[in-house]
Each structure stands twice: as structure tokens, then as C-alpha cells.
Amino acid sequence: METILSALATLDTPAALIDLPRMHHNIQRMQDRMDALGVRFRPHVKTSKCIPVAQAQVAAGAQGITVSTLKEATLFYADGFADILYAVGMTPGKLPQVLALRRRGCDLKIITDSVASATAIADFGRAHDEVFEVWIEIDSDGHRSGIKPDEPALLEVARALHDGGMQLGGVMTHAGSSYDFDTPEALSAVAEQERLACVHAAQRLRAAGLPCPVVSVGSTPTALSAVTLDGVTEVRAGVYVFFDLVMHNVGVCSASDIALSVLTTVIGHQVEKGWAIVDAGWMAMSRDRGTQNQKRNFAYGQACSIEGEVLQGYLLTGANQEHGILSREGSPDPDIATHFPVGTQLRILPNHACATGAQFPEYQAIAADGEIATWERFHGW
Secondary structure: OHHHHHHHOOOOOOEEEEEHHHHHHHHHHHHHHHHHHOOEEOOEOOOOOOHHHHHHHHHOOOOOEEEOOHHHHHHHHHOOOOEEEEEEEOOHHHHHHHHHHHHOOOEEEEEEOOHHHHHHHHHHHHHOOOOOEEEEEEOOOOOOOOEOOOOHHHHHHHHHHHOOOOEEEEEEEOOHHHHHOOOHHHHHHHHHHHHHHHHHHHHHHHHOOOOOOEEEEOOHHHHOOOOOOOOOOEEOOOHHHOOOHHHHHHOOOOHHHOOEEEEEEEEEEEHHHOEEEEOOOHHHHOOOOOOOOOOOOOOOOEEEOOOOOEEEEEEEEEEOOOOEEEEEOOOOOOOHHHHOOOOOEEEEEOOOHHHHHOOOOEEEEEOOOOOEEEEEOOOOO
16 A cells, blocks of 8 residues: 555656556446346447556456447547447548548447437438447336337338448447436336337337347346346446446445545645635536436545545545535534645545546556556547
8 A cells, every 4th residue: 555655756746547446447337237147248448448448348248348439439449349339329521531540440330319310320321331339228117218109200210221222230228217216126116128129110110021139238237127128139337337426325235345536635625614725626526417317426436545545434525527516415514624734645436437437548556465557538529
């Protein structure tokens, strides 16, 4: 531990830290579960947007990756990741980028949930002599995008693609509503709802004589809560690699599983208010307050010691652009300056790992022996 503390003391703050033993534990936990359920696992790399993290996921057994931007697809492909799902609805203006990647050898799949989009994809594909692989997005819980599995539009979209000369690759869904639950029973029920919706959509396509080789589902809570995945061919999940306080509230991880934290330094005090001021504001933590409507509100983040141990009752209760307010819940700490002198380094666990990670151009990855490696993080679209 002394080696780690010495190494952390050399870092400028705020800094995004990855606890590598925790990260590898999280990766192995998810992969073991997918292996036990008998499905492929395609991690969503939008959480880390980082090559070494994705390499660790693939080394553990992941097959392919999911991305949220075409920039991610481009940069991950340049580093050897070829089997990529771009899991955001396709717009015609992005088809030239998709075409360019596929022409360079990237096995890039795209998704749609409308006849208009499907028709545009087919028209562009025929005009450029390209057979795009397209998956249809299914709405399994009313959370976001997609076609409900019983809607007539499902077959209409499928026929627009198939009859238009494109490769109908399968169906996919994301149970985003799983973030709203916090008991094993409720999470298992949402996972089963997600499975049934996507499998039913696939069955409708096949019954209509249309191909549907892939049935892809996923979110971190449902992946870790599903009892069975009969009829599913692959699962996608992302935030599990780091976890965060929202996932802690959902109940799929403990605070000691959270692998991402923000290293910060105490820069001053407002003793009469019971505040310590740190150099991690919302520019470091993000504005994401995802826990405020959950059973436990962690404000802008949970304070931990430099060793990574949770400091019970101490939260980042306020944040300006570059200033964070550290205080004790319930009653102010009159000895805040004694407990946290100027220069004290702390770690803050984030509400939402994806959002907090996005505030930084790089991670500081800390190995068990204290060695620190700097890992680049992608930005932009």
C-alpha cells in the first residue's frame, strides 16, 4: 500500500483512477456468468472508451464489442477490434462513415427501428454496391428506442431491409428500465421481460420467413440477474467493468467493487459550515446526479480515503466547476479541517462511471503492486 500511496502522491489532481484488481474482478464475474448461461458476451465499450480496458474484456472471453459512436468504431477497429455493433439508430448522414469502415474490413453492424431508416440504408447500400448488416432494435420496456415486438412495423422494417438487399442480422434490445429497480426479484423479472420481448420478436421474423440469427439483449443489471437466457444468442453490458454508485443502489455491486474513482486534493475549508473544499468539482465528477431519486442519495459522490476505503457519512455534497464541497451527512463536522487537512488526497466514487470517465482524457490505471499506467480515453463523435 505504501507503494501505491507514494505513486498517487505524484499525480496531478483531479485524476481518474482505475483500480485494476477491482476492474479485473468485475470483468471475470460478468464473463463467468455469461459462460454459465451459455451466451456470447459483447461488452459495451462506451463506459471506458479505452483500448486496454476492452483488451482485458476480450482476453477474459468477450466476443466482439458494442460502441455508441462511429469515432469509437473507427479507433477500436484501428487497434484490432473488427466485430463491432454500433448500437445507436442509424441516420442517412452517417452511412458514408459506415461504408468507409466496412470497405476497410471492419465487420460493423448497424441498427434501425423505422421503415424510413431501413429504406434509406437499403437505398444507400444498393447505390454503393454494399450489403450492410442491420439489426432491428426492439423496445422491451418502453424506456427508449425500438419497435415493440408485436408491432406491425417489425415486419415492415425487416422486409424493407431484406427485400432491399441488405443482410438482416437479428434483433437487439436494452432494458434501460432495469436501473429503476433494486431487489433481486424485480431485476430478475425485468431480465425475463427483456428476454421474452427480444425472443418473441425473433420468432415473429422467422415465422414470416425472414432471417434472424442474432438475438441480443443486455444491460448490466439484467445481465447479472437473468435466470435463463433461452433463445438469446448474446448479451451486451457496459458499466459493469467499473460499476458506480447507481449500480450499488440497484444492488448488483458493493462499494468495494467500484473500480473507477476520482483522485482529489483538499484545498481549503469553511469550518463554520463543516466543509472541506476539494479540487474536484462537476468538471471532474460530471453533473450526473443519478442517485438522487434512488434509495440512497450520494450527491456528487462518495468520499473514500486515499487507500480506497469508504469514509462513511462523508459525501461530495456540492460542486462548482472546479470546486467540490466535502461534508458530513446529517450534522456538520466541526473538526473537518483536522480530519481533512489541506493537501489531503481522497478518492471520490462516482454516481455514473460513464459520465465521470467522460470528463477525463486519460485514466491512471493502478496495479496491485502500485505501478501506475496512463491509459488514453477517447472523446467525441
